[in-house]
Structures are given as structure tokens and as C-alpha cells.
Amino acid sequence: MNGLAETLAHTLAPGLLYPTAGAILFALGLYGLIRRHHLVLRILALNIMGSGVFMVLLGVAARGEGPPDPVAQALTLTGIVVAVSATAFALALVVHLTRLTGHAVMLPGPPDDDAPVEDISRGEHHADGGPAASDEDRPS
Amino acid sequence: MTPANAEWLPAAIAGLVALSLVVAVLATAWPRQAHRVGLLGALAITAWVLGLSALFLNAGPDPEAAATRVALGGWEAPLGLMLHLDGLSMTLLVLTAVVGLATSLYSLGYVHDRIERRQFWPLWLWLWAGLNMLFLSGDAFNLYITLEVVSLSAVALVAFTGTAAAVSGAVRYLLVNILGSLSFLMGVVLLFGEHGVLDLLLLETRTEAGPTERMAAVLMTAGLMLKAALFPLHVWLAPAHGSAPAPVSAVLSGLVVTGSFYLILRLWMGVFAPLATPAFGILVGMLGVAALVWGSLQALRAGRLKSIVAYSTVAQFGYLLVAFPLMLVDPGAWRVVVFFAVVHALAKASVFLAAGTLQHAAGHDRLADLGDVLRARPRTVFALGLAGVSLMGLPFTGGFIAKYLLLEAGLGTVLAGSVIGVLWVLAIAGGGLLAAAYILRMVAPAFHRGHEDAGEAVSPWMDWVPLGLATVAALAGLAGTLTLNTLALTPGAP
Numbered sequence: 001m002n003g004l005a006e007t008l009a010h011t012l013a014p015g016l017l018y019p020t021a022g023a024i025l026f027a028l029g030l031y032g033l034i035r036r037h038h039l040v041l042r043i044l045a046l047n048i049m050g051s052g053v054f055m056v057l058l059g060v061a062a063r064g065e066g067p068p069d070p071v072a073q074a075l076t077l078t079g080i081v082v083a084v085s086a087t088a089f090a091l092a093l094v095v096h097l098t099r100l101t102g103h104a105v106m107l108p109g110p111p112d113d114d115a116p117v118e119d120i121s122r123g124e125h126h127a128d129g130g131p132a133a134s135d136e137d138r139p140s
Numbered sequence: 141m142t143p144a145n146a147e148w149l150p151a152a153i154a155g156l157v158a159l160s161l162v163v164a165v166l167a168t169a170w171p172r173q174a175h176r177v178g179l180l181g182a183l184a185i186t187a188w189v190l191g192l193s194a195l196f197l198n199a200g201p202d203p204e205a206a207a208t209r210v211a212l213g214g215w216e217a218p219l220g221l222m223l224h225l226d227g228l229s230m231t232l233l234v235l236t237a238v239v240g241l242a243t244s245l246y247s248l249g250y251v252h253d254r255i256e257r258r259q260f261w262p263l264w265l266w267l268w269a270g271l272n273m274l275f276l277s278g279d280a281f282n283l284y285i286t287l288e289v290v291s292l293s294a295v296a297l298v299a300f301t302g303t304a305a306a307v308s309g310a311v312r313y314l315l316v317n318i319l320g321s322l323s324f325l326m327g328v329v330l331l332f333g334e335h336g337v338l339d340l341l342l343l344e345t346r347t348e349a350g351p352t353e354r355m356a357a358v359l360m361t362a363g364l365m366l367k368a369a370l371f372p373l374h375v376w377l378a379p380a381h382g383s384a385p386a387p388v389s390a391v392l393s394g395l396v397v398t399g400s401f402y403l404i405l406r407l408w409m410g411v412f413a414p415l416a417t418p419a420f421g422i423l424v425g426m427l428g429v430a431a432l433v434w435g436s437l438q439a440l441r442a443g444r445l446k447s448i449v450a451y452s453t454v455a456q457f458g459y460l461l462v463a464f465p466l467m468l469v470d471p472g473a474w475r476v477v478v479f480f481a482v483v484h485a486l487a488k489a490s491v492f493l494a495a496g497t498l499q500h501a502a503g504h505d506r507l508a509d510l511g512d513v514l515r516a517r518p519r520t521v522f523a524l525g526l527a528g529v530s531l532m533g534l535p536f537t538g539g540f541i542a543k544y545l546l547l548e549a550g551l552g553t554v555l556a557g558s559v560i561g562v563l564w565v566l567a568i569a570g571g572g573l574l575a576a577a578y579i580l581r582m583v584a585p586a587f588h589r590g591h592e593d594a595g596e597a598v599s600p601w602m603d604w605v606p607l608g609l610a611t612v613a614a615l616a617g618l619a620g621t622l623t624l625n626t627l628a629l630t631p632g633a634p
Contacts, residue, residue, distance in 0.1 A: 086292060
């Protein structure tokens with residue numbers, strides 16, 4: 001088995017191996033995103049898709065003669081920063097949702113016609129139980 | 141072109157990006173004063189955009205001279221990032237400024253809790269800054285970054301109220317957005333791997349109808365369609381737009397969705413232009429017809445005011461898809477499409493703001509129980525109706541001009557001998573009827589006899605801003621020539 005992998009790696013130039021593997025990761029991630037319902041698994045699936053994209057990017061940059069294109073590496077670093085921030089934000093939302101509903105899955109469908117409406121413009125609602133706006137804070 | 145204008149224009153473009161970022165950072169760093177920073181910033185950004193448009197329009201009637209590219213930090217493409225201003229981006233910047241200013245004024249009355257104000261304004265200003273950068277960016281990877289800035293702040297705004305429904309809607313919106321962004325990024329990576337440049341204009345000169353371009357076109361278009369909620373990738377829209385606070389819904393339906401559509405249009409007019417075939421156009425047009433019918437039927441069935449408006453966004457964006465086959469026959473039709481998107485954004489934002497006022501007064505937005513409030517608040521109902529009339533496309537409104545021009549383009553394809561053109565004409569005309577049906581459904585209770593109850597008091601901002609924006613949407617018809625002339629200042633476009 002090891003020999004087969006080595007032969008494959010030698011046969012396929014790195015310029016082809018990495019983009020192909022990246023495309024496979026992308027497809028796997030998409031499959032996981034659609035099939036899984038647990039939100040943490042879905043976020044993981046999106047991260048796998050992201051890794052696939054970056055692998056394709058680095059792979060195509062290493063194609064051809066000479067040293068790899070540094071622009072591609074700069075793009076990958078930027079992309080990783082964006083992916084990390086988006087993942088952190090998504091996880092924070094999922095934690096909040098789990099606290100509210102007890103499950104890390106999405107509520108089905110749009111809000112139905114009888115659900116209560118949370119309207120932040122009305123006086124009785126305060127975020128985090130904070131105090132109501134005092135009069136001098138109100139815009140004139 | 142006067143030399144002074146030519147010198148000022150690049151500085152004004154870079155200055156707009158800097159100004160919107162500075163305002164967003166200030167509001168984030170100084171949350172106690174976020175609403176004051178936000179209001180001043182909104183006025184400043186709007187004034188700057190209007191000044192920029194004056195400079196741009198005075199720069200000269202020659203499209204090549206009017207469109208301006210700014211190399212940030214003196215680094216030219218292909219290595220540096222280019223800012224790019226042409227007629228298309230100018231029009232959408234002005235649209236963003238008008239809707240943004242109206243939303244900011246409305247939020248003064250809507251978001252009055254001290255703590256919520258600290259959270260709302262920074263997020264909204266980041267969203268606005270992201271949109272400004274999106275419309276000015278001329279670099280494929282930079283576009284991905286601006287898309288992410290826009291979608292992350294939009295998701296945070298959807299989750300703003302913190303209820304289970306809102307957070308669930310936000311999670312759905314976020315997953316969809318990340319998927320769309322990744323698909324877009326994969327397309328960018330493929331184009332970069334094939335051509336080694338990211339600048340859109342350089343890409344445009346190098347692309348031809350090859351397999352890599354086809355793959356990239358599919359990935360990028362699908363990702364952006366997902367973000368723009370274009371049929372059949374629209375299912376996330378109603379939960380997200382329906383559960384968000386009113387000013388957020390207005391911005392999401394008016395501007396964020398339009399931003400993704402702008403990018404699709406820009407790519408297919410430039411980089412992917414060699415790939416457009418009549419069969420592809422017909423496929424997209426069919427999707428548009430399906431969106432028109434499905435969205436309108438859902439809007440007719442929905443029981444909540446804001447759900448009706450959210451589904452009508454799906455339906456109205458069907459028009460933009462129907463316009464694609466028209467653009468293949470008459471390339472100049474893209475200007476009509478943009479004008480339609482502008483009028484739709486203005487009208488849709490004011491409908492959402494008016495719906496927010498009614499919801500605030502009544503404490504809910506169930507259409508069946510809204511009659512009392514509708515009867516007691518003629519000003520808001522008038523705003524709803526006026527914007528609705530523009531969405532339907534009745535004469536003398538901006539919507540009428542847009543639909544008339546679309547119909548004209550559709551009839552042009554029929555005359556050019558295209559049988560399928562009949563379907564487009566029927567869809568454009570029939571969509572207006574369906575729009576009339578669901579808009580009359582919203583305002584009809586106001587004309588029934590019955591009890592009147594104004595409900596909870598609303599601030600003057602919430603009372604007047606929807607009406608003001610609806611008036612702008614209706615009067616947009618008068619600015620039709622100006623808009624179309626501005627759009628003509630787009631180099632490379634027919």
C-alpha cells in the first residue's frame with residue numbers, strides 16, 4: 001500500500017497532486033456540510049472545504065519552473081485569517097444557540113406565523129437585562 | 141475634463157474607503173458615543189459620495205477617461221491592489237449612500253436601548269464600509285475579502301435580537317455565506333492558477349472560453365447566486381430577513397443582496413463575457429420565471445408582514461435573472477437591469493422600514509391582526525403603498541420606467557425572431573400583476589371600516605423616514621436618464 005502511494009506521488013507531479021487532493025477535500029467538505037446536521041460538524045465541514053481551496057491555491061502556485069509564486073502564499077495566509085475569524089464567529093453563534101435551545105442544530109424553516117416577535121424598538125426589551133435608555137441618552 | 145477634477149478623483153476614491161473605515165473603527169473603539177459617531181459618519185459618507193459623483197460626472201463624457209483606477213500605495217497591478225470606479229460602481233455607491241443614510245436616521249428612533257445602540261452602530265458601519273469597498277474593488281481576491289466583511293457583519297446584525305429564531309436564522313445565513321464565499325474563492329483560485337493575475341481588467345484581457353474559465357464561472361456564479369438568494373438558492377432568505385430587526389432587513393434586502401448581484405453582473409460583463417451562450421441565457425431566464433412565480437406565491441401565502449416582504453425580494457430578483465437572456469440579444473439592456481435593481485433596493489428598503497414601524501406600533505406583524513394599526517397610521521401605510529406602487533411598476537414611478545424599459549428589451553427579442561422572448565415578456569408583465577396582488581394584500585386592511593388603534597407611540601424618525609425613502613423610490617423615475625447616462629460611463633461595457 002505504501003509503495004502504491006509512493007508510486008502515485010512520483011507519477012503525479014506536485015502541480016497536479018495538490019490541486020486534485022484539494023478538489024477532493026472541497027467535495028468531501030461539501031458532502032459533510034449537506035449531510036450532517038450537528039452545527040459543529042457543519043462548521044468543520046466548511047473548514048475542510050476551506051483547506052481544499054487553499055491546497056489548490058498552493059498547488060497551482062507551485063506549478064511550472066522556478067520557485068513557487070509568493071503571491072499565492074500571501075493569499076493563503078490572508079484566507080486562513082478570514083477562515084479562522086469566520087469559524088470563531090460561527091462557533092460563538094452555535095454556543096449561543098445551544099444555550100437557548102439545548103441543541104446544536106438549526107430550527108426548522110422560517111419563523112411560523114404564531115411565534116412571538118422580539119422587537120428591539122419597543123421599550124420592554126433590553127439586551128442582557130440592561131437598564132432602559134435614560135432620557136438624556138435618547139436622540140432628540 | 142478639467143485637470144483639477146482628474147487630480148482630485150483618485151484621492152476622493154481612496155478617501156471614501158478610508159473615511160468609511162475610520163467611521164467604523166471610531167464607532168467600535170468608542171461604543172458609548174457610537175450613535176453620535178454613526179450619525180455624523182453617515183452624513184459625512186453620504187456627502188462624500190455625492191461629492192464624488194459630482195466629480196465623476198464632471199470628469200467628462202468619455203467612458204475611458206471617466207473610469208478611474210487607483211493603485212493603492214503606488215503599487216500597480218498585477219502585484220498591487222487596484223480600486224476601480226466606473227459608472228456602475230458610482231451608481232451603486234450613491235444607492236448605498238441614500239439607503240444607508242435613511243436606515244441610519246431610522247435607527248436613531250428604532251434602536252434606543254443604550255446597550256443595543258453600542259452593538260448596533262459599529263456593526264452597521266462595518267457593513268456599510270464593506271459595501272463601499274465591494275463596489276470600489278477591482279481585484280478578485282480583494283472582492284472575496286470585502287464579501288466576507290459584508291457577510292460577517294450582516295450575520296451579526298441578523299443575530300442581533302438574540303432570540304432562538306434570530307440566532308438560528310443567523311447561523312443558517314452564516315453557513316450559506318461561508319459556502320458561497322468558499323465557492324467564489326475556489327473560482328478565483330482557478331482563474332489565478334490559469335492566468336497568474338487577480339486584477340479584473342487584466343483577467344478580462346486574458347480569459348477565453350476554456351475549461352478552467354467554465355469551471356471558475358460555475359463556481360463563482362453559484363457562490364454569488366447563493367449569497368444573492370437567486371432562485372433556486374434562496375431558501376435561507378426568508379428566515380434571515382424576516383427575523384432581523386427592521387433597519388437590518390431593509391439593508392439586507394436592499395443593499396447586501398444587490399451587492400452580490402452587482403458582482404455577478406460585473407463578472408459576466410467582463411471576465412466571463414466570452415462564456416455566455418444563448419442556451420445559458422435561456423436557462424438563467426427560466427430560473428428567473430420560476431423565482432417570479434414561486435416567490436410571489438409564497439408572498440401571497442405568508443401570514444406575516446415581514447415574511448411577505450422577504451418573499452417579494454425572491455420574486456423581484458427573478459426579474460434580474462429574466463434580464464440575462466435579454467442582455468444576450470441586446471447587450472445594452474444591462475443598464476436597464478441595474479436601474480431596476482436600484483429602484484427595487486430603494487422601494488424594498490422603505491417597505492421594510494414601514495413594516496418595522498407598524499410592527500413596533502402593534503407589537504407583532506401578523507397581517508390578520510394588523511388592521512387597527514394600519515387604519516390609524518395613514519402616513520406609514522402611504523409609505524408602504526407608495527413604495528409598493530413602485531415595486532408593482534405603476535406609471536410615473538421609478539419602477540414603471542424600469543419595467544417599461546425591461547418590457548421594451550423583451551419585445552425587442554421577440555421582434556428579433558426569438559420565440560422564447562414571448563415567455564420573457566409574459567413573465568415581466570405577469571410579475572407586475574402578482575406584485576400588485578401581494579402588495580394590495582398588505583395595505584388592503586387600511587381601507588376596511590373598523591376599529592382604529594395607533595398602538596405604541598413611534599419616534600418621528602420611524603414615522604417620516606419610510607415615507608421619505610418611498611418618495612425617493614417613486615421619484616427615481618425622474619432620475620432615470622441621469623442613472624442611465626452615469627451607467628454609460630462604464631468602459632468595456634456595451
